[in-house]
Amino acid sequence: MMVRAVPPTDRIDHEGEAVVLVGAQVVRLSALATTVLDLAVTWRGDGELAARLVAAHGPPPGDADPQSATRAVLEQLVAHGLLERDETAP
Numbered sequence: 001m002m003v004r005a006v007p008p009t010d011r012i013d014h015e016g017e018a019v020v021l022v023g024a025q026v027v028r029l030s031a032l033a034t035t036v037l038d039l040a041v042t043w044r045g046d047g048e049l050a051a052r053l054v055a056a057h058g059p060p061p062g063d064a065d066p067q068s069a070t071r072a073v074l075e076q077l078v079a080h081g082l083l084e085r086d087e088t089a090p
Helices: 031-039 046-057 066-079
Strands: 002-005 010-014 017-022 025-029 083-085
Touching: 002 031, 002 046, 002 066, 017 031, 025 031, 031 046, 031 066, 046 066, 066 083
Parallel strands: none
Antiparallel strands: 002 083, 010 017, 017 025
């Protein structure tokens, strides 16, 4: 999965987290989600993002697969309109 950040209407950062305005919707982002948006200024693959998130925040809890956990976060950010997905990428 390839994704790229969609610039929000407005963004306020505080202590590693962010609050963004997307259209008329206000969304509070965790530190992990904020890192994803910062990394995805250009097109990024989920494998690369997973590796960078583990380096920045540590592995996901339990025995969760980092790439699967990253995909779940990416899907949520796509649903909120904060990421766009390249449908042509494998």
